[in-house]
Amino acid sequence: MMRACKNYLTFLWRCTRIAFVGDWRYYAWLGLLSLFCLVGLNAYAKQIVHGLVVTGMSDQVSWGVYIANFTFLVGVAAAAVMLVIPVYIYGNEELHDLVIFGELLAVAAIIMCLAFVMVDLGRPDRFWHLIPGIGQFNFPGSMLSWDVIVLNGYLLMNVHICGYLLYCRYDGRRPAKWFYIPFVFLAIVWAVSIHTVTAFLYVGLGGRPFWNSAIVGPRFLASAFTAGPALIILAMQVVRWITADSPGGGVAPPPSGTPAPEAGARRPATLEDLELLASHLPQFASVPAEIRQSILMDAVVLDVAPGDALLRQGEAGNEVFFVLEGRVVVKREEKGRFRITRSVGPGEQFGETSALTKTPRAATAIAEEPACLLRLPADSLSKLMQIPQMNKIITWRMTERLMITDRALMILRSIVQVSMLINVFLLVNEIFKEFYSPTAHVASSQYLYFGLHGYHALVPWIWVAIAFNLVAMFLLVLPLSRSLKYLNVACVLAIVGIWIEKGMGLVVPGFIPTPLGEIVEYSPSLNETLVCLGIWAFGILCYTVLLRMAIPILQGTLSKATEGHGDFYHRSTETPTLGIPDVKTAHSR
Amino acid sequence: MMRACKNYLTFLWRCTRIAFVGDWRYYAWLGLLSLFCLVGLNAYAKQIVHGLVVTGMSDQVSWGVYIANFTFLVGVAAAAVMLVIPVYIYGNEELHDLVIFGELLAVAAIIMCLAFVMVDLGRPDRFWHLIPGIGQFNFPGSMLSWDVIVLNGYLLMNVHICGYLLYCRYDGRRPAKWFYIPFVFLAIVWAVSIHTVTAFLYVGLGGRPFWNSAIVGPRFLASAFTAGPALIILAMQVVRWITADSPGGGVAPPPSGTPAPEAGARRPATLEDLELLASHLPQFASVPAEIRQSILMDAVVLDVAPGDALLRQGEAGNEVFFVLEGRVVVKREEKGRFRITRSVGPGEQFGETSALTKTPRAATAIAEEPACLLRLPADSLSKLMQIPQMNKIITWRMTERLMITDRALMILRSIVQVSMLINVFLLVNEIFKEFYSPTAHVASSQYLYFGLHGYHALVPWIWVAIAFNLVAMFLLVLPLSRSLKYLNVACVLAIVGIWIEKGMGLVVPGFIPTPLGEIVEYSPSLNETLVCLGIWAFGILCYTVLLRMAIPILQGTLSKATEGHGDFYHRSTETPTLGIPDVKTAHSR
Amino acid sequence: MSDIHKPCACSPDKGVSRRSFLRTSTVLASGVAALAASLAPLRELTDYTSIEQFMQKYYKEMTPQEMEKVLERITREVEQHYKIRPHVKDYKPMDGVEFVYCLNLTRCIGCRKCVHACVAENNQSQNPEIQYIRVLKLPHGSLDMEKGDHNYAPSSVPEKGFFYMPVQCQQCKNPPCVKVCPVKATWQESDGITVVDYDWCIGCRYCEAACPYFARRFNFTKPSIPKERLNPNMSYLGNRPRKQGVMEKCHFCIQRTRAGKYPACLEVCPTGARKFGNILDPESEVSYILRTKRVFIQLKEELGTSPRFFYYFDV
């Protein structure tokens, strides 16, 4: 128990510490975001002092850009499940590695949501009145009380799932299914609920016909499932880009310049070697003696020096390697840049995918330290795989890698595609309903789309949003967007379009005209805009830091096994992530 | 040109003729349906004479069960695209064989739709006022004029696609893509439109708040995509069941009792044999002489008698067979029953799937007539496949088979699953909107779900529908429904639930209370019910006859090649389809 | 329908046995008999559509000559049926006239005299009776029609604590019924009256679903009017007898108002609650009312139908 605690604290400590480690670009990025945060904080301090009069809001338009952003971000948070569903319900392995990034995005988005609600309150000092048990909680009458529950519940759930999976990966343990799978499924239902409840905030208001329409909920969901995965498509490409070393930087060995896999000393394996392996890989103990014996026949032990390549991406090869001593890093070349997909230590294997599937090597493996390796042919691996315990551990470790493949992005593309089609379809239904038989209820829509009695502040915005959505839809439907370039354009257009349409385009027209027919327009003040920018910067900062922690854990470079190595301070060969030079090296420059 | 015409007329003639051929069960079924049709016709004649007073409708509730059925069936028709989309957009081959059945269902459903609209008209003799160009067409103002266009357009499109594909299959031609693929894509958009336009019929009525809601359109679509594929799941199982012979009936040779594939005379092939093949398979002419020569080495020619089995389902084997003379029937055992998947004549091949993929034989091939076959090993087939023309014709013929696999049904299941979840989600949104802030507009919903001022004719129905939908949803979501038994229960519940909810549950409450607040209830009269039953019987009759024509064409037993065989009158061995004894045999009993 | 059921009528390629031929004939004969039996009710059909009527052109496309013929045909038909020679005319809207109706809710006592005068004037079916005007009895203070009583007993009007609101076609400026009609069988005339061409309507009843005022009526069966009660002064778009299966509605007594008379419902009103006139004439009574009365109500104003029917109070 004590040890587990200490271990967990070490994990937290190392995660925290790594958040402050990076190269100048990383620091510049953090600095920039912090600057925006501080400017936003300053604006918020002014708002605290002078009241919401510093915003553009009024009694007529009593919610503005804060709540608009809140609404949009709830959608982004909910969209994390669009990664979870394919993986956990339909067993899609391609997206498996992305789930954690999606859930971390959800965490960052919910934090921003809560911040936006907080800055919108007239009396933030009284937020505790909202806490069930302590304050007065108008549940189930008020939809806002539902929102408090579902948003915080969703935050906790995602923090738990991410934290637990990352800790297990760090610890080299297999996560216990009962400890996270129920939450995964709960989170799926919950994601729909955070969205629906937020929609119901508006739908439930009988006096506001623009909102009091059953289609608002479905439109929320459809637009969230468009904008969320679109954001993930972009974020994942950024992750892929920053986790790759620059090409030919001299640090990562280009495949052609490395020593051949035959480098280093080699000798037939002995029973002692197998026992050494068993000491690192307890499951190996379950392998019967006769199989051990038969394996020995073709087994070879290699002693390699740092920088030696054991196998190379694209080559044929059907051997598997088990690490007996030292560490090996597995890198994958993608578009001329290298990315660490795994860092393998004693007892762990690499090269098993090619050995089992007879496909070419998917990555290059290079010794990071002087290492001792056991090389087995595919047949021997097959024999080992017949032992259930070995099969389980080897199969599990096969999935422990960081791969963001184009195919995964294409799966996300088809989600965005279908969601966008549904979103536009729902929009068509709404517009038909409003304008085919224009009742008095059409006033808000009239204001939004065409202006009312000479007021038309939102008209250019909504048409830009519709144009963006339509262009994005066409791009997504056409095969053109199988190219990342066009896909990215489509994603950006979809995100901006939905941000306008679902943020300001939903919140503001609900107030115009007022229930008494008055028209008072709204536009955010400078102070309000700065607060928003600050919260966005804070959210991006959170996501950056979360990624900074998660990526090395997923790569295996930050793990319990690397604890003794003193993290990134003592690695002499090369930088593990983010293309960031070793801190010590940087200091001694 | 003349020949093409004659050929097409022969095709139509033979299709018509086969519709009247079948065993006593087929005749009994047609007879039963005809009986219902006549009873319905009788009821309609009464309605013509006495007017719509014979129905339960009134000025207060001016649409009833006719329009309810119309609305439901538009959904069924639209759902055919849910088979087309996976096949043509996502390239799913599993559903390929089902597309034609789906489109035939759409044709039958649209015919029923038009019949229901016709019987609902007060002046059916004036229907020509609706024809654009001849009558007065209130386009685009009236949504009903849109409906006329989209429904008839959809009917024509589906008739064209089915007819063309079936005719090509009959003719042994490869369908020209430009001649049907554009219509396939058009039909996808069109299917959404028939549904949306039908929804807009209701949505556009500002004075009926129960309908004047943007969510009606999306709910229509979601429920259609639930009920339609659910109906196809059931229909396909019926097709599978009737196209299978009964087990051990002595007609179909059980695998264990047939002669071995080595039966009959065998000799090495000669160049003359290859020329004979080339005379039936013009593409073979493109095979260079050296390849022909190299193929000859391992080629064997078999002379077999009727009833001889050439290969058996489940066995290993990597030879392909080309028919030089005679006919061979390919049968697949499914759950103890045999089903013809292909009938192969001179120039056509079988066994190529196993030869190419090294999988066990998927079906059993039996000679129907004295036949002469060319057997080639897999290597020779690979050589042939390198010739583009041969590759094309062989690949195309590989897909020419009638297979309704469980996997195809499972794909439909996931469509029904997702649609049902969306459908229920939309229902939740609608109910929340109506009842959270109960405005005056809630009166119709109040009447539907809980009764109003003591009137509650629809209350038991709608709750049954909701219960059915919910049970179906749970069954569909649970892994339980991977078993066909539970899947069928779920499908039946979903269809009935949606029929109630979207038919009567949508149409009738829109009229109650009237715009002046009066409550007059509606229930269909006996005469009205008989007319409905008649139209349903007529629709099922149409679908039966269409299937009766399509199945032998898809199986290859009704094709240009079998023309000389005098259809089913001269087949001596066994009955080709529907377990129906040969007509001549039946006559001479 | 039934021919699908009969077996293949053609003889098979090769020799047909006598038995098979007999069988085919039997099935064929019984099929035809069954079909005939099922259609038997059609023998009761008396009111055939004549070719002339079937081929009749659309109202707005008829020449005056063609219209003349049609009016003659109608006269003939009515005479044949009711043994009375009617005076059928196609009254056209007058220039510079837009009709408007005002109804004083303070005065209406709910006697329903208007309802019955309307039926008599406009040759509505009397069995079943088709009424254009529906009078609601509402509790004091509420305009919520769901609280209205449609079937109050008229012996004791006006009852204490209630007021009465007669509703008929509101002759909307944006009539939803006209918009939805798929065959343009109903339209708005230049004097603001929405009319129906009974010879063009296909009876789909979409207009009835669209109307927010429950103002349209359908002939669910053949209308029946006692000979002695037929109003022989008829107009094509107005009160000529209707056929089974078509829509009809209040047309502001087109045959009276386009001839300069008041509508029947107004003439019969004992309290003077009803006012009718030309809104384009500033001197008309309705112009005066709309100019001076403080508050008047257009039913369901929020629907944007913009009725030409105004309810007002004696203020």
Next chain:
Amino acid sequence: MSDIHKPCACSPDKGVSRRSFLRTSTVLASGVAALAASLAPLRELTDYTSIEQFMQKYYKEMTPQEMEKVLERITREVEQHYKIRPHVKDYKPMDGVEFVYCLNLTRCIGCRKCVHACVAENNQSQNPEIQYIRVLKLPHGSLDMEKGDHNYAPSSVPEKGFFYMPVQCQQCKNPPCVKVCPVKATWQESDGITVVDYDWCIGCRYCEAACPYFARRFNFTKPSIPKERLNPNMSYLGNRPRKQGVMEKCHFCIQRTRAGKYPACLEVCPTGARKFGNILDPESEVSYILRTKRVFIQLKEELGTSPRFFYYFDV
């Protein structure tokens, strides 16, 4: 927020060079300075929430003693701020009383005297001015509020061809604002008045979005009332001075009406268009009006809010 930005404050495992230490300290110091600078505006904050006020219990859970203390605190605060000793009381609803308001649209001349009397009576902020009553100028004949003028010039009232409709809180029987409040800071009292506890409201403005009558007002900044215009007769749920960031609304002048007086808006009305009283008393004026007037209007009756505010006509 800003501490994320500072570099790792802990010393690395092995020897920290002096340069690295200096660097860390510099970054840390500048971070703290930046944070302090960004929070600088808070120095202008004058109206701190006292611990006593922060910890104050929910209105309905306070004992009479606790309420006494709170009232004392409020008295102290007002005295401190306005140099006037107010009379603050927690007026409770009376048994057998349900207040109802009737407004005669025939009589109202749109003078807006009620608007200003309300502001004065209820200690609303006067800069920016918060008004509970909004008077709409409507063209004759229409109740469509979208056609209303909110900003008409009052010199020439009543104008010809127009009528006037004052709108304030309708004291609904099904108040949407109460339903949506997440912290139960607003509720309906037994005499039908919907009140706000200004010390419990968190300022989310959800009630303002929910109200179909534009009857709620938010203190977007610190309310300012000239000392000389402060009404010292105050109630806890009524007209005591509000703080920045909370909602307020018309409460039928709780400090007057629960003491048996008429609301300020009624007293000042020059035409007698406003009537107020206890609907449970059959002898009251409002009971008489609702019993006898032929038609009265509840605004947005279709929303199901069931207002206790009735508009009627002199019929």
